[in-house]
Amino acid sequence: DAKTTQPTSMDCAEGRAANLPCNHSTISGNEYVYWYRQIHSQGPQYIIHGLKNNETNEMASLIITEDRKSSTLILPHATLRDTAVYYCIVGEYGNKLVFGAGTILRVKS
Amino acid sequence: GAGVSQSPSNKVTEKGKDVELRCDPISGHTALYWYRQSLGQGLEFLIYFQGNSAPDKSGLPSDRFSAERTGGSVSTLTIQRTQQEDSAVYLCASSFGQGGQYFGPGTRLTVT
Numbered sequence: 001d002a003k004t005t006q007p008t009s010m011d012c013a014e015g016r017a018a019n020l021p022c023n024h025s026t027i028s029g030n031e032y033v034y035w036y037r038q039i040h041s042q043g044p045q046y047i048i049h050g051l052k053n054n055e056t057n058e059m060a061s062l063i064i065t066e067d068r069k070s071s072t073l074i075l076p077h078a079t080l081r082d083t084a085v086y087y088c089i090v091g092e093y094g095n096k097l098v099f100g101a102g103t104i105l106r107v108k109s
Numbered sequence: 110g111a112g113v114s115q116s117p118s119n120k121v122t123e124k125g126k127d128v129e130l131r132c133d134p135i136s137g138h139t140a141l142y143w144y145r146q147s148l149g150q151g152l153e154f155l156i157y158f159q160g161n162s163a164p165d166k167s168g169l170p171s172d173r174f175s176a177e178r179t180g181g182s183v184s185t186l187t188i189q190r191t192q193q194e195d196s197a198v199y200l201c202a203s204s205f206g207q208g209g210q211y212f213g214p215g216t217r218l219t220v221t
Contacts, residue, residue, distance in 0.1 A: 032207070034209060036209070036210075038152075042214070043200050043202075043212035043213055043214055043215050044152065044200070044202075044210075044212045045212065046208075046209030046210060046211055046212075047209075048209075049207075049208075049209055093206070093207035094140055094159060094204065094206070094207065095157075096142060096154040096157050096165065096168070097142075097144075097152070097154065097210060098154065099144075099151050099152040099153075100151065101151060
């Protein structure tokens with residue numbers, strides 16, 4: 001599986017958009033970009049995934065660059081409950097997930 | 110609808126004993142995964158079932174670990190002769206098609 005690079009931590013003000021970057025320069029053509037998050041003491045939560053096109057759901061938006069070497073997860077109006085570790089993972093769909101260290105997002109009031 | 114459920118939520122066992130952990134995936138999900146997360150560590154893949162295909166066992170750390178999935182639904186992860194380093198939260202997830210994986214709440218295993 002391709003590796004990803006994410007910042008170790010980020011802060012965001014409550015109510016503002018949180019933009020979490022991810023680099024995946026070695027992604028192959030059939031690999032998707034998946035985002036998950038893990039709130040303290042809970043199991044990981046699926047957020048969104050995409051292949052080439054930008055995607056949006058009720059939780060977030062995913063922006064993938066045209067060359068697919070990087071992506072950004074956008075939480076449009078962050079709340080205190082969005083404080084979590086966010087994981088960017090690339091892989092073929094239906095395959096196992098290889099979790100890295102992720103980004104610790106702290107939403108502050 | 111109902112999510113992934115796991116039982117027990119907590120398990121304390123003595124070193125050397127066998128344990129069984131259960132996972133009930135979301136109905137209709139064809140793929141089922143087991144992961145574990147040790148204290149302060151990242152999530153580690155263990156095993157993956159997809160439909161009737163042979164499972165991907167590449168993440169199992171030793172031959173003391175095994176898993177089965179009966180009838181394409183419920184799965185049981187068995188750890189024989191438990192060791193202290195087996196202490197972790199064991200997480201199960203299920204998915205359908207190209208969708209994301211949906212995780213259960215996990216089983217916290219403590220080996221004393």
